[in-house]
Amino acid sequence: MRSKTFASAVAMLFVVAGVTPANAEIVITQKAKKFDKKRIEIKKGDSVKFINADSIAHNIHSRSRGNKFDLGVSKPGTSVSKVFDKNGKFKVRCAIHPKMKLTVKVN
């Protein structure tokens, strides 16, 4: 009961302070020239972390209207992250390997 009250107090404090709740980070792994998922649904403000677990370089980019971006080349063993701060459905691809396709739906 005490912790519930404490939680409410903390939540109220943040609301008063205009602070938004923490956003989630979704992990996508690139392995064997594939994304480990073909489609994900996330919330606005969430980030997607792309981990290159392959032995070759990859790229992450999107040409979807309203959310075009290019995260450049990610070498083996590195990761890049992208915050999705717009609602919509976006196609994310590796420009180098066109068979790598991921749809990100942001609600």
Next chain:
Amino acid sequence: MGVPVCNKNKLSKFAITMVATASAFATFVSTTAISAEKKSREEWKKEYVRPSTIPFPTDNPYTAAKADLGRTLFFDPRLSGANYISCGTCHNPSFAWGDGLAKGIGHAMTRLGRRTPTILNLAWGEDLMWDGRFESLEQQALGPMSAAVEMNQNMKAIVAELEAIPEYRTLFNVSFPGKGITVDNIAKAIATFERTVVSGVAPFDRWIAGDENAISASAKRGFDLYNNKANCVACHSGWNFTDSSFHDIGLPDKDIGRGKIVPGVVVMQHAFKVPTLRNAVERAPYMHDGSLKNLYSVVEHYDNGFVKRPSTSNEIYKLNLTQSEKTDLVEFMKTLSSKDAPVALPRLPAYDQTVAGSLNVSPAAGPSADSGTPSVQKGSCNTFLMHYIPCSK
């Protein structure tokens, strides 16, 4: 959400972290340790087993009648504006479905900007053409046909032209009951035929299947180099010896390739489709610009002959191959040739003999001479379907 979620904040159940969403902080890069895979020869061999079936899309499934019709269309020069260029003119089965030229030649002897790619094994392809502009074989089939510098066919006229040939009416009605001759069905038939063009069993395949005498010791050493020191496998992977990827391999020409299709992505500048290595011996010269005359030259290019620029592929680096290693690599690639049986040309449907008429074509004339076809200057880009010539837009 149905996806793994990493909660960054584990210090407190109620702790809340403010996440900056400004674009300047929207991306970041970190490094983690990933150990490189080391595989034995036997493990690598498992990755090169031939598939047992050809994939066909659900919206254009295989039928024998459709494949036969596509084969007839593929070799019929009447699909070009001046009626003298067929798909098979450039994709000549005697050259392993290429043309043996450094750069293709199109309508009115127009020299094209890139080498003619083979159509071998395109059933497994993705984003077709050197620059990947077409997502399907159905789209691709119409590209060269309608490009003014290639086959220069007026696509508004092609249906009527084929309708005037009685046997084509029959063949289309058999393959597409109730629909007959349409531009889409022309594309579907040609694409279906193209998917059946698969390289045959080569000495390499017999080795993979267990025949140790199928290839030489030098070729086996070449296979080991291919998958390790020479790093060819980074892109030319799997039974078809391509992963359909795009790379700038450091050829010193001005053609930016996929950079036109995917502007703004640095690594796509000067990037081109990784071609299959199947039957490569029969398909010289090499590269998108036809600048390398034989496979030894290709190996030397990758060893130390490339230019380094911001877009150069991460997989391209100095290899320090010895002369004998280069020879082994070439010997290995030679084992990929299946020496397929000669391809018989189809008998082409005859014109209607029951009605009077004349053909309004002039093979000696340039693109502007064909009725209804817009003129185009060499090297320009007034159609999105243009095949080889880099667009200036």
